Amino acid sequence: MKPKDFNEMRKKLTDLTLDRANLNVKRFFALDHAAYEEGALDSKTKELLGLIASMVLRCDDCIYYHLEQCFKAEVSSEELMEAMNIALVVGGSIVIPHLRRATKYWEDLAYEASQT
Numbered sequence: 001m002k003p004k005d006f007n008e009m010r011k012k013l014t015d016l017t018l019d020r021a022n023l024n025v026k027r028f029f030a031l032d033h034a035a036y037e038e039g040a041l042d043s044k045t046k047e048l049l050g051l052i053a054s055m056v057l058r059c060d061d062c063i064y065y066h067l068e069q070c071f072k073a074e075v076s077s078e079e080l081m082e083a084m085n086i087a088l089v090v091g092g093s094i095v096i097p098h099l100r101r102a103t104k105y106w107e108d109l110a111y112e113a114s115q116t
Helices: 003-020 023-035 043-057 060-072 077-091 093-114
Strands: none
Touching: 003 023, 003 060, 003 093, 043 060, 043 077, 043 093, 060 093, 077 093
16 A cells, blocks of 8 residues: 555544544544653654554554654664564564565655655
């Protein structure tokens, strides 16, 4: 999936969900957002941690989201590959398909950024 397509789909589905959500769902969304704000750990580190967890749990939507946030936080390609290596070691070979797609998505993010 291309970053633009993912972002459009994610926004549309998030808006739909929050429009219909009860208070507990809205609180969870707010908690999730707050967890990645600056604190004892900077947000760049937190996004890398989120990426690793998402890869181990094999959630492509989450992987794409955290890749976007890592890109915005100016994670280098070298930092990204070290983090994704940790996900591979922790998650094992079942993570490889997600590693492949994540690598392609990262390249797509860089390409889109170069076009603006």
